[in-house]
Amino acid sequence: MKQSEKAILSIMYVCQIEGKEVFEVIRKKTMFSEDLINSKIDELIKNQLVNNDRKTLTDIGRNSLCVVLAGGVFDIIHPGHIHTLNAAKKLGDVLVVVVATDNTAVKMKKRRPLHAQEQRQELVNSLSMVDLCLIGQEDDIFKTVNHVKPQIIALGYDQVHQEKFIIEGCKKIELDAKVARLQSPIPESSSSKIQKEYGESIHGI
Template sequence: MLESSQKVILSTMYVCQIENTEPFEKIKEKTMFSDEEIKSKIDELIKNQLVNEDKKSLTELGRNSLRVVLAGGVFDIIHPGHIYTLNAAKALGDVLVVVVATDNTAIKMKKRQPLHSQEQRKELVNSLSMVDLCLIGQEDDIFKTVNNVRPQIIALGYDQVHQEKSIIDGCKRINLDAAVARLQSPIPDSSSSKIQKEYGESIHGI
């Protein structure tokens, strides 16, 4: 059984591998350990064959010790339904990776121009405490991102149109054995489109 500090180190290394960034400073921020303590813990993880000799990437055993959850959406206006759903997604595993739709995909899905650009939406989602990593999706094939992340669980929001079967079939195509979890929301009427519409009506009514 991994200690919580070991999980933090492994999770941070996993995220940094995807971002192609150095993990040491991020581990320091998250754990508040001294440089020597971090080095000692990484050496222990190398000894247990969870981290490679480069001290910054996970072995297959290390990667498999983490439960990675993938969630996606437009996230144009962050509302309580999003927070509840993302907290529920994070509770399913150790690492939560969120994919925000590109502007073009958002227009197709919502039939309107998003209020925030894909970069702004990525920044908004990245600032949420339960999110470990936020990525902008791929327009031509969502499974390119899924293949990059290789999650054990794909979490779908209560209102997402994706069919569980098509997600499972797509995962099989990339040799990924991932479970699909359909998350419930206690606020089914809460949506970015509804908030925008109501806000617009209230402005006009002033």
């Protein structure tokens, strides 16, 4: 499959999740002409990768994409996050990131996040390697997993989720997904540590 066709399929997948109008997003992201976009979509329909509605993927089209799902609080974006998300993106074609809700963040970090969940979503969405950022579900993380249906779930080096828990949860929703534990070159880097050090430096002035 040509890279341009893979890009269009990836955009269609993201637009389906977000409920956005496909054609305008393709034109904005690819800079292709209207005629070129239409000819490529015609080809994708011919190859049974896109439905006749010209905006949704067939099962074959969806299965041709490798979607990677990663999650976290992402309260203060630091080099460890960037490395981890870059590594996650290299595992597939589309990287979907889920940011924890404010309430979930409190449970995980034992403190209120500096940035509200919508702000953290906007921050992560602005990162070049991220195709889509969603706000997670508080009661059941597998609701989001089932919505995204990733082939790979990428866990950061410091995330508390156990691979066994993720695998068993995926089995319950009948999703065949692999779990990848990503390493960080700066394991001592964390949002909590940065916040603590910043606070100490302010008090020391």
